[in-house]
Amino acid sequence: MTLKIYNDLHRKKEPFEPLEPGKVRMYVCGMTVYDYCHLGHARVVVVFDVVYRYLKACGYEVTYVRNITDIDDKIIQRANEQGIPFHELTRKFIDAMHEDFAALGVEPPTLEPRATEHLDEIIRMIQALIDKGHAYLAENGDVYYDVRSFPGYGKLSGKSIDDLEAGARVEPGEAKRDPLDFALWKAAKPGEPAWDSPWGRGRPGWHIECSAMSTSALGDTFDIHGGGADLTFPHHENEIAQSEGATGHPFVRYWMHNGFVRVKEEKMSKSLGNFFTIRDILRQYRPEEVRYFILTSHYRSPLNYDEEHLVNARKALDRLYTALRGLPEAEPGEAEAYVEKFNAAMDDDFNTPEALAVLFELVREINRVRQTDQQKAARMAAELKRLGGILGILQEDPEQWLKGAPKGAAEGLSDAEIEALIQKRLEARKNKEWAEADRIRDELKSKGILLEDTPQGTTWRRE
Numbered sequence: 001m002t003l004k005i006y007n008d009l010h011r012k013k014e015p016f017e018p019l020e021p022g023k024v025r026m027y028v029c030g031m032t033v034y035d036y037c038h039l040g041h042a043r044v045v046v047v048f049d050v051v052y053r054y055l056k057a058c059g060y061e062v063t064y065v066r067n068i069t070d071i072d073d074k075i076i077q078r079a080n081e082q083g084i085p086f087h088e089l090t091r092k093f094i095d096a097m098h099e100d101f102a103a104l105g106v107e108p109p110t111l112e113p114r115a116t117e118h119l120d121e122i123i124r125m126i127q128a129l130i131d132k133g134h135a136y137l138a139e140n141g142d143v144y145y146d147v148r149s150f151p152g153y154g155k156l157s158g159k160s161i162d163d164l165e166a167g168a169r170v171e172p173g174e175a176k177r178d179p180l181d182f183a184l185w186k187a188a189k190p191g192e193p194a195w196d197s198p199w200g201r202g203r204p205g206w207h208i209e210c211s212a213m214s215t216s217a218l219g220d221t222f223d224i225h226g227g228g229a230d231l232t233f234p235h236h237e238n239e240i241a242q243s244e245g246a247t248g249h250p251f252v253r254y255w256m257h258n259g260f261v262r263v264k265e266e267k268m269s270k271s272l273g274n275f276f277t278i279r280d281i282l283r284q285y286r287p288e289e290v291r292y293f294i295l296t297s298h299y300r301s302p303l304n305y306d307e308e309h310l311v312n313a314r315k316a317l318d319r320l321y322t323a324l325r326g327l328p329e330a331e332p333g334e335a336e337a338y339v340e341k342f343n344a345a346m347d348d349d350f351n352t353p354e355a356l357a358v359l360f361e362l363v364r365e366i367n368r369v370r371q372t373d374q375q376k377a378a379r380m381a382a383e384l385k386r387l388g389g390i391l392g393i394l395q396e397d398p399e400q401w402l403k404g405a406p407k408g409a410a411e412g413l414s415d416a417e418i419e420a421l422i423q424k425r426l427e428a429r430k431n432k433e434w435a436e437a438d439r440i441r442d443e444l445k446s447k448g449i450l451l452e453d454t455p456q457g458t459t460w461r462r463e
Contacts (some may be wrong), residue, residue, distance in 0.1 A: 001347045003058065005224075006300060008232065008255040009156055013349055016254065018223045024055050024062045025218040027252075029210060029227035029235070030112070032069040033093040034078045036277040037100050039268065039305060040228065040261045046291055047258045047299040047350075048226050049106045050391055054346050057390050065217045066109040068094060070116050072206055076192050086193055087116075100278040103287045105392045111217050115209040119195050122204045122212040125246045126184045126197075134245040138175035141187030141200050145207075147180040150241040156255060157233035182238055184208045207238040211246070214239075220247040226256040258299045264306055276305070286404070288393055289313045295352040295391055316356075317393070318402065318461065323363040324385060325398040326456060327370065330378035332386045338362040342387050352391060359387060402461035412447050412462075422451065422458055 003016040018024050028048045031041055048066070055062045069075075070090040079086040115122070126143055129135035134149045147153050147161070154160055161180065168179030176183075183205040188194035194201040204212075214222065220243070227236065236255065243251040260267070263274040281290055293313040297303045338358055345354035362384050370377035388394025403415060413421075425440040441451055448463040 001344050003347045004349055005254050005256065006349045007253075008257055009252070011158075014254070018060070019221060019253065022059070022061060024060045024224065025222035026052070026055075026062060026064050026224040026226065027210075027214040027218055027222060028064070028066045028109075028225070029231055030066040030068050031093075031097055032072050032074060032206075033090045033097060034072070034075045035093060036279055037097050038275065038277050039263075039281065041097075042100070042104060042278050042281075042290065043261055043294050043303055044226075044228050044258055045101055045106045046104060046294045046392070048256075050295065050352060051224075051226070051256070051350055052107060052109075053390050053392060054350065063111070063218065064109040065111045065113065065214065067210060067213050068097075068112060068114045069206065069209060070094070070114045071193065071203055071209075080191060096279075100282075103282060104278070104291050105287060105395075107392075113213040113217060115204065115213065118209070118213050118216060119204070121216045122208055123185075123197050125212045125215075125242065126204075126208060128246040129184065129242065132245060134241075135184055136177070137199050138177075140175040141202065142175060142183055143185035143199055144176045144181040145184050145238070145242060145245075146178070147182070147241065148178060150245050152244065153241050154237065156240055157237045159233060159237070182207060182234065184242070207235055208242055210235070211239050211242040215243055215247065215251075220249040220251075222252060224254045224256060225252040226258070229257040229259055232257055256299075259297070259302045261303045261305060263304075265304060268305070281310075285310045285314070288317060288396070288401075292317055292356075292393055295356060295393075298349075298351060298353055300349075316360075320359060320363060320384070320388065320394055321396070321398040321401045322461070323366045324381050324394065325402065326454070326459065327374065327378040327381045330375065330382045332383035333379040334376050335362055335365075335380045335383040338365070339383065339387065342390075346390070355387075355391065359384060362387075402459075404462065413444075413449065418444065418449055418460060422460060425451075426458065 004013040005016050006012070007014045026048075028044070031037060045066075052062055052064045071086065075086050075090060079089040082089065126135060129145065130137070130143070133146070135143055135145050137143050154164070164180055184207075185197060185199055185204060186202050187199075188201040188203070192203065194203055214225070225236070240251050262268060263276070266272060266274060268275055289310055290313075293309055294303065296309070296313070338361060341361070342355050342358045345351045345358060348354070362380065366377050366380045366384065369380060385394050421440055421444060425437045428436040428440065444451060444460070450461055450463060452459050
C-alpha cells in the first residue's frame with residue numbers, strides 16, 4: 001500500500017510522492033519560547049515525531065526542521081515584565097522545552113533553527129518581496145506585505161479576499177495601505193530589541209521568520225509542512241504568500257495540521273482554569289502514558305484531555321508490557337500479517353488509533369503462542385517492540401515498567417517488601433496454608449500490587 005497523506009492544500013488524501021526519490025524534507029512550526037510548553041505543544045511534537053519515525057521506518061532519508069521563535073511580541077512583553085533581557089528569557093524556556101520533549105520520547109529534529117540566527121536570510125527575503133512588488137516600506141518605518149499583490153492568497157485556508165476584507169481593520173499605530181496587509185519588518189520601538197536593516201533598525205514579523213528559515217534549510221520547494229490547526233490562518237497562509245512571492249516557485253507540496261486539544265470537551269484556556277503545562281501533567285502521569293494518550297486519537301481529530309483517558313492509557317501500556325515480559329531476547333519475526341496491518345494503518349494518513357489496535361491483536365497472539373512455544377512468542381514480542389518503537393512506545397524494560405509506581409501514587413511497599421511477602425505466600429502455598437496465601441495476595445492487592453502465578457513462577461506489577 002502507498003502512503004497517503006491528507007493534504008490540507010487540496011482538502012483530500014493524496015499519495016505521497018517526495019520531490020526527490022528516497023528523501024523527504026519536512027518543516028514543522030515550533031514553539032514561541034516565552035513560557036513552559038503546554039498540552040497543545042505536546043500534541044504537535046508527538047504527532048510529527050511519529051510522522052518522522054514512520055517515514056524513516058519506510059526507508060526515507062528525512063531532513064526534519066522544527067524552528068524556534070525566539071523573538072516575538074509575547075517574548076518582549078514577558079521579558080520586560082520580568083526586567084530581564086529577552087535572550088535570558090528564551091534561553092530558560094528553550095532548555096525547559098528540550099527537557100519536556102525528551103521526557104515525552106520525542107526525537108530531536110535534524111535542524112532546529114532560531115529566528116535570531118537567521119536575520120540575514122529574513123532581510124534578503126523581505127528585500128526580494130519589495131523588489132518584486134509584493135511589499136512596501138510604510139511611512140513609520142515598518143515593511144508590509146501587500147496581500148492583494150498575491151493572486152493565490154487564501155488557497156490554503158479557503159478564505160476569500162472579500163470575506164477577509166469585511167472583518168479587517170487598521171490598528172492604531174499601523175501605517176499599512178490595506179487592512180489585510182501584514183508586517184514583515186517592524187521599526188524599532190523604545191525598550192525593544194532591534195537589528196540593522198536597509199529600512200532602519202527593527203525586528204522581523206513572525207510570519208516571515210518561518211518562510212526564511214524553512215526555505216534556507218530545505219530549498220524553495222519542499223515536501224511537508226506541519227503544525228497545529230490554529231496556524232492554518234493567518235500564519236501558514238502568509239508563509240505561502242511570502243515564500244512563493246519571493247521565490248516564484250511553489251512552496252510546499254503537502255500541508256498537514258493536527259487538531260485542537262480540548263479539556264473535558266471544553267477549549268483549553270487559562271481563563272477557564274483548565275490549562276495544563278507538560279510539566280503539570282508529568283507530575284501525575286508517566287511520559288509514555290501521555291504519549292500513548294495522544295496517539296489514541298487520529299492526528300486530525302480533536303484530542304479530549306480527561307484523567308480517565310490517561311488512566312486508560314496506563315492500563316493499555318500495562319497490557320502491552322505484560323506481553324513482552326518474561327520472554328527471551330530474539331530477533332523480530334513470525335508476525336508478518338500484523339506488520340502488514342500496522343503498515344496499512346500508518347499508510348492511511350498516519351492512523352495511529354488503528355495501528356495501536358493492531359498491536360493489541362499481536363498481544364493476544366503472543367499470549368496464546370507463549371503457552372506452547374516460547375521462542376516463537378519471543379520473536380513475535382520483538383516485533384511488537386519494534387512496531388511500538390515506530391510510535392515511540394514500548395522501549396522500556398518490561399519489569400521496570402510494570403514494577404514502577406505510577407506517578408502521583410502514594411508511597412507504597414518497596415520492591416524488597418513485595419518480594420518478601422511473595423516468598424511468604426509461596427511458603428504458605430507449599431505448606432497448603434491456602435487461607436494465609438489468599439490473605440497475602442489480598443493484602444498486596446489492597447496496596448496496588450497484582451500477582452500473576454505462571455508455570456515459571458509468580459510475577460507482580462503495580463496497578
